[in-house]
Amino acid sequence: MWKYFLPTKIFAGIEIITKNAELLREVGTNAFLVTGKSSAKKCGALDEVLTVLRGLDIPYFVFDKVEENPSFATIEKGGRKLSANGCDFVIAIGGGSPLDAAKAISVIGRNSEYNCRDLYTGQHLPAFPIITIPTTSGTGSEVTPYSILTDGEGTKKGFDMPSTFPYISFLDPRYTVTMPTDVTVATALDALSHSVEGEVVNKGKNPLVRTLSREATGIIKDLLGKVLMNEDNVPLRGQLQYAATIAGIVIAHTGTTAVHAAGYPLSSFKGVKHGMANALMLVKIFRRIAEADPERIASAIAPFEDLDELNAFLKKFGVERVALRISDEEIEKWSKQTAKASHLKKTPGNFDEQFFAELYREIKSD
Numbered sequence: 210m211w212k213y214f215l216p217t218k219i220f221a222g223i224e225i226i227t228k229n230a231e232l233l234r235e236v237g238t239n240a241f242l243v244t245g246k247s248s249a250k251k252c253g254a255l256d257e258v259l260t261v262l263r264g265l266d267i268p269y270f271v272f273d274k275v276e277e278n279p280s281f282a283t284i285e286k287g288g289r290k291l292s293a294n295g296c297d298f299v300i301a302i303g304g305g306s307p308l309d310a311a312k313a314i315s316v317i318g319r320n321s322e323y324n325c326r327d328l329y330t331g332q333h334l335p336a337f338p339i340i341t342i343p344t345t346s347g348t349g350s351e352v353t354p355y356s357i358l359t360d361g362e363g364t365k366k367g368f369d370m371p372s373t374f375p376y377i378s379f380l381d382p383r384y385t386v387t388m389p390t391d392v393t394v395a396t397a398l399d400a401l402s403h404s405v406e407g408e409v410v411n412k413g414k415n416p417l418v419r420t421l422s423r424e425a426t427g428i429i430k431d432l433l434g435k436v437l438m439n440e441d442n443v444p445l446r447g448q449l450q451y452a453a454t455i456a457g458i459v460i461a462h463t464g465t466t467a468v469h470a471a472g473y474p475l476s477s478f479k480g481v482k483h484g485m486a487n488a489l490m491l492v493k494i495f496r497r498i499a500e501a502d503p504e505r506i507a508s509a510i511a512p513f514e515d516l517d518e519l520n521a522f523l524k525k526f527g528v529e530r531v532a533l534r535i536s537d538e539e540i541e542k543w544s545k546q547t548a549k550a551s552h553l554k555k556t557p558g559n560f561d562e563q564f565f566a567e568l569y570r571e572i573k574s575d
């Protein structure tokens with residue numbers, strides 16, 4: 210038995226928002242825009258969206274305060290602004306950070322008696338409709354209900370509710386051209402990680418998920434190097450954007466594995482980009498899974514021939530050059546935390562605190 214479910218409407222192409230401006234009328238009457246500090250302006254998306262909103266006479270408020278690894282404090286601030294301005298839909302422009310933040314802001318803004326901790330109790334709260342406009346090609350957040358936030362202690366935690374599935378996603382590859390090279394690489398490796406981790410969980414059971422995973426992995430394998438040699442090439446950027454979005458559809462069905470859980474402290478406490486943190490963990494954790502179930506790994510990483518080929522690919526994009534100073538106390542704290550992550554339920558093989566302590570020791574530089 211398998212089930213495919215994606216409530217998000219996807220519209221993709223050049224100038225896709227301007228060409229579908231009328232769609233915004235069916236979503237709401239007063240827009241709350243959520244962006245990072247500068248990239249939404251730099252890539253041209255914010256200007257185009259504002260022009261469309263003005264043309265439709267839809268009032269708006271721009272909240273451009275979202276930082277990388279968005280914090281509870283920023284979400285609660287955004288939620289208060291949304292309520293105070295009487296907005297009734299959210300437009301998120303940016304990488305995973307603004308997109309994830311927008312989902313949480315939409316819930317908190319709609320339910321102003323709640324705070325961020327209430328997002329993790331398992332209850333389903335209503336949210337205002339969310340439109341996502343990705344400017345990175347990686348997280349897939351444009352088509353998932355997931356929102357990964359950072360609490361007051363610096364711990365990254367994910368939540369999702371049926372109401373946080375985006376209502377519409379507009380994909381315009383032109384917005385991804387301005388990504389700095391390191392962001393292009395890290396986000397593409399995040400998408401690759403979603404694609405192969407998702408298929409580890411799926412284990413071929415959902416044929417649509419398997420097809421999307423193979424397509425996404427194949428595109429990233431074939432095209433990431435070409436994109437880096439032609440960073441202004443919009444059709445190539447479009448292929449990478451498509452791969453990231455379909456890898457997002459994969460994890461919307463499967464979730465992610467210990468790879469993501471083990472990478473979180475590296476982003477929270479060492480500033481490693483999310484995709485790079487996953488890439489550092491990926492092969493080491495997949496080798497462990499392969500000890501328990503080699504066929505599952507062979508099938509999940511296709512069209513990579515084997516883990517050595519995947520490892521060589523990651524190395525080519527600088528994964529082994531990441532140098533990190535990690536203290537013994539940090540290793541102890543992180544390995545305890547990672548060994549308790551819910552992702553482990555989806556990760557076959559023998560994973561305990563000792564394994565993760567060894568893993569963090571292997572990647573530290575001194």
Ligand code: NAP
Nearest residue numbers: 245246247248278304305306344345348350355357387388
């Ligand atoms: P990001 O944190 O959103 O952005 C990284 C950097 O890239 C920021 O400095 C941003 O600038 C800049 N940037 C983004 N787009 C740009 C563009 N087109 N041109 C120039 N600069 C650009 O990066 P991300 O990797 O996409 O998102 C990572 C977050 O997503 C993490 O918090 C991670 O945990 C989460 N995540 C979520 C899911 C999910 O399913 N929801 C899955 C995986 C990861 P600005 O700050 O100015 O915008």
Ligand code: FE
Nearest residue numbers: 348399469483
């Ligand atoms: Fe991710």
